[in-house]
Amino acid sequence: MQPLTPEEIDRLARKRAGAKLGWYIHAAFYVAVNLLLLAVSDVGFGTRRWTPFPMVGWGIGLLLHGVSVFLIGGNSGLRERMVEREREKLRRQHGSPRP
Structure with missing residues (x-):
């Protein structure tokens, strides 16, 4: 894997931070x-x-949103490995040289 440029690091960091913030907002809602629903159901x-x-x-x-943000999309690199496999498959199918 190639080292990332500072611009790529910044873009990736912003994307990951946005995904985590989205999960926190989802959890707050x-x-x-559900507190509102509990209050209504007691009435x-x-x-x-x-x-x-x-x-x-x-x-x-x-829970599934959290798994996608914190386990798959974040630190594990699973998504990046899957993207790289797909790139390699497309390069082989279409005869493109590797950069």
Whole structure:
């Protein structure tokens, strides 16, 4: 793998920071909305508690978002390795020389 230029490092750092900030915002909305749902469910709408269903569904989405940001997209380099494999495959298929 080639060393990154300062511009590439800055671009990649901004992209990763934006992805992490997006997850933090997602988590904050998850907490706020689910607290609101808990308050609403305690006021009425029957005696059966219905709030665990949206909490679990949205929680799974939040978990998958976190996995994609912190495990796959961040420090592991998995995405970069996959991109490099795809580049190599395309170069072989189309006969392009390696830079």
